[in-house]
Amino acid sequence: MYVKGVNATTLDDVRAASSTSKSQLYQHFADKDELVRAVVSRRAGQVLEREQGYLERLRSFRGLQRWRDALVQRNALQNGAYGCALGSMASELSDQDDEARQTLAEAFAEWTGLIAAGLRRMQDAGSLSNSADPDKLAVGLMAALQGGYLLAETQHDITPMETALDMALDHVRSFLTR
Amino acid sequence: MYVKGVNATTLDDVRAASSTSKSQLYQHFADKDELVRAVVSRRAGQVLEREQGYLERLRSFRGLQRWRDALVQRNALQNGAYGCALGSMASELSDQDDEARQTLAEAFAEWTGLIAAGLRRMQDAGSLSNSADPDKLAVGLMAALQGGYLLAETQHDITPMETALDMALDHVRSFLTR
DNA sequence: CCTGTACTGGACTATATAGTCCAGTACAAG
DNA sequence: CTTGTACTGGACTATATAGTCCAGTACAGG
Numbered sequence: 001m002y003v004k005g006v007n008a009t010t011l012d013d014v015r016a017a018s019s020t021s022k023s024q025l026y027q028h029f030a031d032k033d034e035l036v037r038a039v040v041s042r043r044a045g046q047v048l049e050r051e052q053g054y055l056e057r058l059r060s061f062r063g064l065q066r067w068r069d070a071l072v073q074r075n076a077l078q079n080g081a082y083g084c085a086l087g088s089m090a091s092e093l094s095d096q097d098d099e100a101r102q103t104l105a106e107a108f109a110e111w112t113g114l115i116a117a118g119l120r121r122m123q124d125a126g127s128l129s130n131s132a133d134p135d136k137l138a139v140g141l142m143a144a145l146q147g148g149y150l151l152a153e154t155q156h157d158i159t160p161m162e163t164a165l166d167m168a169l170d171h172v173r174s175f176l177t178r
Numbered sequence: 179m180y181v182k183g184v185n186a187t188t189l190d191d192v193r194a195a196s197s198t199s200k201s202q203l204y205q206h207f208a209d210k211d212e213l214v215r216a217v218v219s220r221r222a223g224q225v226l227e228r229e230q231g232y233l234e235r236l237r238s239f240r241g242l243q244r245w246r247d248a249l250v251q252r253n254a255l256q257n258g259a260y261g262c263a264l265g266s267m268a269s270e271l272s273d274q275d276d277e278a279r280q281t282l283a284e285a286f287a288e289w290t291g292l293i294a295a296g297l298r299r300m301q302d303a304g305s306l307s308n309s310a311d312p313d314k315l316a317v318g319l320m321a322a323l324q325g326g327y328l329l330a331e332t333q334h335d336i337t338p339m340e341t342a343l344d345m346a347l348d349h350v351r352s353f354l355t356r
Numbered sequence: 357c358c359t360g361t362a363c364t365g366g367a368c369t370a371t372a373t374a375g376t377c378c379a380g381t382a383c384a385a386g
Numbered sequence: 387c388t389t390g391t392a393c394t395g396g397a398c399t400a401t402a403t404a405g406t407c408c409a410g411t412a413c414a415g416g
Contacts, residue, residue: 005270007185010403021365022405032404082273090332091269092183095260105333136341143325143342150324151317154268155283163314164321171349188373199395200375210374 001039002085006092011035033097040093040100043085044107051114058118059125061169061176068165071145072158080152080161086111087146088153112138119172132175144168179217180263184270189213211275218271218278221263222285229292236296237303239347239354246343249323250336258330258339264289265324266331290316297350310353322346 001009011032015022029035054067082088086107093100116138122128145168148161179187189210193200207213232245260266264285271278294316300306323346326339 003273005185005274007183008274011405012403023364023366023407026405027363083269087328088269090328091261091266094331095181096183096186101332101334108329108332136345139329139338139341140322140345143322143329143338143345144318145325146328147321147323147325147342150265150268150328151286151321153272154279154286156279160317160321163317164325167314167318167321167346167349171345171352174349174352189375190373201377201394201396204375205393 001036002043002082002088006036006039006089036093036097037100037103040089040103043089044103047086048107048110048114051111055114055118058115059121060127061122061173063118064169064172068169072162072165075149075152075161076158079156080149080158081156083153084146084149087149108142112142115141127177128172129175129177132172137172137175140171141165141168179214180221180260180266184214184217184267214271214275215278215281218267218281221267222281225264226285226288226292229289233292233296236293237299238305239300239351241296242347242350246347250340250343253327253330253339254336257334258327258336259334261331262324262327265327286320290320293319305355306350307353307355310350315350315353318349319343319346 004013011022011025014035015025018025025035029038054070058064058067086104089100090104090108093104095101112135116134119128119132119134119137123130123132123134128134144164145161148164151160151164152158182191189200189203192213193203196203203213207216232248236242236245264282267278268282268286271282273279290313294312297306297310297312297315301308301310301312306312322342323339326342329338329342330336
């Protein structure tokens, strides 16, 4: 579903990829919508777990740069194709399945929250000015990331993702105290 | 297609919306893919025409703010639903129809180019520092816009779009000379 | 080993959707 | 008015895909 898109993925694709049969599929999921929602939940969990690993100890600008590098490097492996696992599903499902939309909205909120918490630790450590608003900065970083993913996916080139993230980081840098 | 998504839109939907018949449809388009590509081209043209109207005379930071306001206001009308006409198609089609992907990539490039040209006029007018890189700033603004669209679409709330654009504008502001 | 229960594979059905086709119609040219 | 041409509506077909069903199998409990 990540590669082909949710709607373009058939239950036969799922059956083949999972080496199971239709009856097993319908033993676990009432219909395709429910399967899709399960995929959304699982992916959201995976992404958040991964991001928590990068972000939970974030407390310096250097750490933010490492976070950026990891995301760019991961996306470079596929030349930007497929975009962000959450972003592409959000775009496709938001106006089609309200339950999925809400799950994705919560995931984005949590993800953004991880960044904001890191920025707050930077403030506590005295490296980020208290005049900075961690929540707003985090939303800006997330938007730069998602926009960067989309442009990179469309161009099959990660340069715009790098540029977007670097600009967002530059902005955070302007709030550093030392 | 903008509202339901490209893949979820059936030819019967198209027929009903256009008050035509299948034979007329197939008189103009060889198959659904060709129709989709025509939609992509047309939408890209419309968006670029609209944006050109806003951006071709841009030569001040104030103008950039008006541009931001117009986009936010337009998106607020539908509470963020459906996202950016180009962005949502880019996300859905990029890994499915390479021809559509290229058209969209060119449209994004042109759109970003309109912004960059405006920033260059700001430099010529002396209000934007020559140390600023208009092309990179334009990519950053476009990413903030697209990421903002996506977050707003997912949350059904335009606040993150405003926050993202404001942060990008703040960054541009830091390059102002007066 | 025997029996009952729960699960499995995959054939099958129903349906939505892309794509075809042709009788009928409008209309221009003579 | 007559004829020929191009176009139209919408019924029709083919096919992909979601969803159902049941005979067969594994396996636990006695």
